[in-house]
Amino acid sequence: MNQVPFIAVEGPIGVGKTSLSQKIATYFSFYILKEIVEENPFLGKFYDDIEAWSFQTEMFFLCNRFKQLDDIKKDFLSQSKPVVADYHIMKNMIFAKRTLPADKFDKYEQIYHILTNDMARPNVLIYLDASLETLLARIDQRGRSVEEKIQPAYLAQLRQDYQQFMSEFEQKHSDIPVIRINGDELDFIKHQADLDCIFAKIKPYLSKGVQTQ
Template sequence: MKYQYITVEGNIGAGKTTLAHLLSKKLNSRLILEEFADNPFLPKFYDNPQQYAFPLELFFMAERYKQLKDMLHTKDMFQHITVSDYLFTKCLLFAKVNLPEEEFRLYQKLFDIIHQQLVFPDILIYLHAPVQKLQQNIRKRNREYEQSIPDEYLFNIQETYTSYIKQHNIKTIFIDASNADFLGNEKHLNIVLEALEKDYEGGQHYFSLP
């Protein structure tokens, strides 16, 4: 395996965690999963975004930083590959959408201080799905607080992700996940595994699923 640290990213409901689980199993890797359920502000945020956006994002940033620092700086003699279902920069991208300008500037200062202390992934797998598909997946997994997420919010998150990836020329396996079924269709998972065997220049490298 050319890549020792692989991150799976995408919008809410894109299938990040499912794919990260499957890749970790196939590659016999360490698995880092975002502990979003531990954030006490998440249900409150969906009810009242203006009041709870800032504590929500601060809590996420602190928890993600602690988890990544603990995991990535602890070597595992038996598992040399790490798969994560989130990119630390996700903190900044969601904060950009969720926070008013003054709060975002403060948040960005804090982010910049701690971001440089973390290792960046060797490669990013980005799952891109249309908002309609995301909403279907969100309804299917049936987390109560997610059921009223507006299409516009998902679209804004999507645009923020893709803009960041393109602007920073990140080495990315960019997958059209419109009809993704990594659990039920082994061909879809194999396409990702085969893509990880190749060496890439910086930038986006596009793959579609049959």
């Protein structure tokens, strides 16, 4: 690819996006961009009452991710420095469609398109998926207090939303390669061979100038 490599790792809550992004950053010597999660002051209230706190929660995420990606564009991509992010800005629409009432979603969508109109977007997307059982187990293992009240039904629906969105994404953005990883079949945390398999899937999409360790 002629572009500066900009990889995004996406998938439902608990699938291992940040863990994989960190390993990619280390192996390929990329800068890692991590999304702000626990710093969101509305997130705990959101899991208590999704309807009441969804707009505040989603707007906080959108504004912070916009600022992060704007900084990445200026400080890294414009200087030909490759980046891996543990999220894609598109995830905002996945969550907003699920959580916001129609009137608030319309307003949110307008703001989203204004902010992201000329934003730098990843040119490689890694989509991690796993069964509901695996997601719940990993959420429990990492023990984030803000995630303690996530309901299995919400997580199951979110996983379906991701699957549908990714199918639509691949149809609309055929120029952006999507690397699909089954988190039930590949455990890149416990098994180096599984991690090496993922690295092998990524390498063909990187420019010749990218160095590995």
